[in-house]
Amino acid sequence: MTRARYTLTTAIAYVNGAPHLGHAYEAILTDALARFARLDGREVLFLTGTDEHGEKVAATAHIEGVPTKAFADRNAAAFRDMGRDLAISNDDFIRTTEPRHAVAAQELWRRLQDAGAIYLGKYEGWYSVREEAYFAESELNTDPATGDRLTPNGTQAQWVEEPSYFFRLSDYADKLLDLYETNPGFLRPETRLNEVRAFVAGGLRDLSVSRLAARLEWGVPVPGDDAHVMYVWVDALTNYLTGCGFPGDMGDRWPADLHVIGKDITRFHAVYWPAFLMAAGLPLPRSIFAHGFITIAGVKMSKSLGNIVAPGDLLADFGVDATRYLLLREIPHGADGSFAHAHAVARLNADLANGVGNLAQRTLSLIYKNCDGRIPEPGALTDADTALLRAGRAELLPVLRAYMADCAAHKALESIVDLAARADGYIDAAAPWALRTTDPARMETVLYVLADVIRCIAVALQFAMPGKAGALLDQLAVPQDARDFRALADAPLAPGAAIGKPEGLFARFTAPEA
Numbered sequence: 055m056t057r058a059r060y061t062l063t064t065a066i067a068y069v070n071g072a073p074h075l076g077h078a079y080e081a082i083l084t085d086a087l088a089r090f091a092r093l094d095g096r097e098v099l100f101l102t103g104t105d106e107h108g109e110k111v112a113a114t115a116h117i118e119g120v121p122t123k124a125f126a127d128r129n130a131a132a133f134r135d136m137g138r139d140l141a142i143s144n145d146d147f148i149r150t151t152e153p154r155h156a157v158a159a160q161e162l163w164r165r166l167q168d169a170g171a172i173y174l175g176k177y178e179g180w181y182s183v184r185e186e187a188y189f190a191e192s193e194l195n196t197d198p199a200t201g202d203r204l205t206p207n208g209t210q211a212q213w214v215e216e217p218s219y220f221f222r223l224s225d226y227a228d229k230l231l232d233l234y235e236t237n238p239g240f241l242r243p244e245t246r247l248n249e250v251r252a253f254v255a256g257g258l259r260d261l262s263v264s265r266l267a268a269r270l271e272w273g274v275p276v277p278g279d280d281a282h283v284m285y286v287w288v289d290a291l292t293n294y295l296t297g298c299g300f301p302g303d304m305g306d307r308w309p310a311d312l313h314v315i316g317k318d319i320t321r322f323h324a325v326y327w328p329a330f331l332m333a334a335g336l337p338l339p340r341s342i343f344a345h346g347f348i349t350i351a352g353v354k355m356s357k358s359l360g361n362i363v364a365p366g367d368l369l370a371d372f373g374v375d376a377t378r379y380l381l382l383r384e385i386p387h388g389a390d391g392s393f394a395h396a397h398a399v400a401r402l403n404a405d406l407a408n409g410v411g412n413l414a415q416r417t418l419s420l421i422y423k424n425c426d427g428r429i430p431e432p433g434a435l436t437d438a439d440t441a442l443l444r445a446g447r448a449e450l451l452p453v454l455r456a457y458m459a460d461c462a463a464h465k466a467l468e469s470i471v472d473l474a475a476r477a478d479g480y481i482d483a484a485a486p487w488a489l490r491t492t493d494p495a496r497m498e499t500v501l502y503v504l505a506d507v508i509r510c511i512a513v514a515l516q517f518a519m520p521g522k523a524g525a526l527l528d529q530l531a532v533p534q535d536a537r538d539f540r541a542l543a544d545a546p547l548a549p550g551a552a553i554g555k556p557e558g559l560f561a562r563f564t565a566p567e568a
């Protein structure tokens with residue numbers, strides 16, 4: 055029996071600041087995959103949320119002079135709002151400060167302890183508060199100006215010595231290497247798996263998994279030892295189980311099919327997480343996809359450079375559907391993508407206003423004027439008609455499926471826009487406006503073929519632009535129950551259905567003055 059449920063997750067964002075375009079991208083990419091799976095007939099569980107514990111959040115709240123919980127509440131709300139504004143269709147939103155999550159994290163801890171995978175020791179070493187991560191001496195650089203020790207990512211590392219619980223990560227190197235060997239799709243793209251494999255092959259040290267509550271209260275208490283709170287990554291990773299109902303019966307919700315994360319947190323997801331799960335005797339996630347980073351005109355977004363783009367900035371300029379389209383289309387598969395406003399305008403105009411939008415507007419206006427506002431009745435089909443219909447009804451979906459299985463939403467969208475361009479070529483060659491007087495029956499056939507291809511384009515576009523694609527399907531009078539991927543081949547447009555007065559759906563934008 056094939057397992058129908060498809061569980062996928064985003065990383066859960068730190069609440070030490072407001073959401074930016076990088077968070078928006080991850081949410082939109084994962085949402086596109088979730089919507090695609092639903093359109094493809096799968097039952098989906100799509101989880102997202104916020105990572106609220108840890109030193110970084112506590113320290114930022116302190117600097118801002120706000121109680122930590124109030125600070126976390128405020129920023130968690132900003133992430134929730136971002137999801138709503140971007141039409142993210144998550145089924146749950148897990149906050150790691152919720153009681154249900156503490157229950158899950160503590161139960162995982164107990165299982166690790168029962169399995170003998172956790173022991174009390176003493177932590178001595180380098181730690182970056184900014185990254186909430188430990189570093190080996192050999193990984194650090196020294197800032198020549200200040201003498202500060204810096205991590206490979208340029209944040210300050212400090213020397214820490216304290217009693218700490220440890221997870222026996224060193225026991226898992228061989229098992230992890232085995233996992234990568236037998237399941238090379240466990241972490242994609244392959245370059246990321248290679249990095250992680252090299253890290254593991256270099257040898258693993260046991261991992262400090264607790265902090266002294268005296269120094270950091272802001273965390274999930276270690277069960278049976280209130281002097282410690284859990285290391286934030288143990289707590290954070292467990293959110294994926296919390297969202298599946300752990301420690302209750304998780305049914306077919308776990309294991310997750312896909313964790314979507316950024317390339318900076320592969321070590322946590324592809325090394326620590328499977329090791330914890332192996333130790334606890336729980337199934338491993340099926341795959342992890344690490345996307346690239348969004349840069350602003352080629353430069354990393356950062357507060358100090360003052361080039362942070364908030365999702366709201368794009369929403370104000372372009373609206374939700376175009377914003378989603380842009381991020382999905384512009385960020386290539388697994389690589390970094392540079393965001394620039396002028397380029398965004400050119401992309402939206404080419405693909406949407408002049409592409410899909412123009413095709414739909416031309417076709418629907420002709421139908422509205424010349425066919426009494428009803429979907430026309432096709433007559434005998436030519437080879438060109440059949441080929442175009444086949445492209446929309448049958449050939450598009452397998453291509454989209456292959457790209458989306460690879461998380462390559464930009465390629466999927468490219469193929470949809472290519473189909474619109476092909477339909478544009480067809481309309482120019484068939485010139486239905488000229489057939490009106492010479493061969494009205496042929497005109498009706500041509501307009502039917504075009505309308506049905508536009509239906510297929512709109513059905514396909516729903517995963518990226520649910521609002522605009524839905525509005526286009528409304529214009530075509532496509533019933534709500536004929537909008538999933540099965541309908542591509544099975545539910546062609548019904549001749550005679552009345553269409554609304556066509557209205558341009560895709561705005562043409564102008565680039566700001568340079």
Ligand code: MSP
Pocket residue numbers: 064065066067068069075076077079080105290291292293314315316317318319346347348349355
């Ligand atoms: N809290 C951890 C994740 C815990 S998951 C169990 C964390 N939070 S984060 O807020 O720093 O990042 C959340 C996600 O956003 C991560 O997947 C991260 O890679 C991604 N991004 C952060 N900045 C980004 C860009 N500039 N571009 C694209 N994604 C980026 O890490």
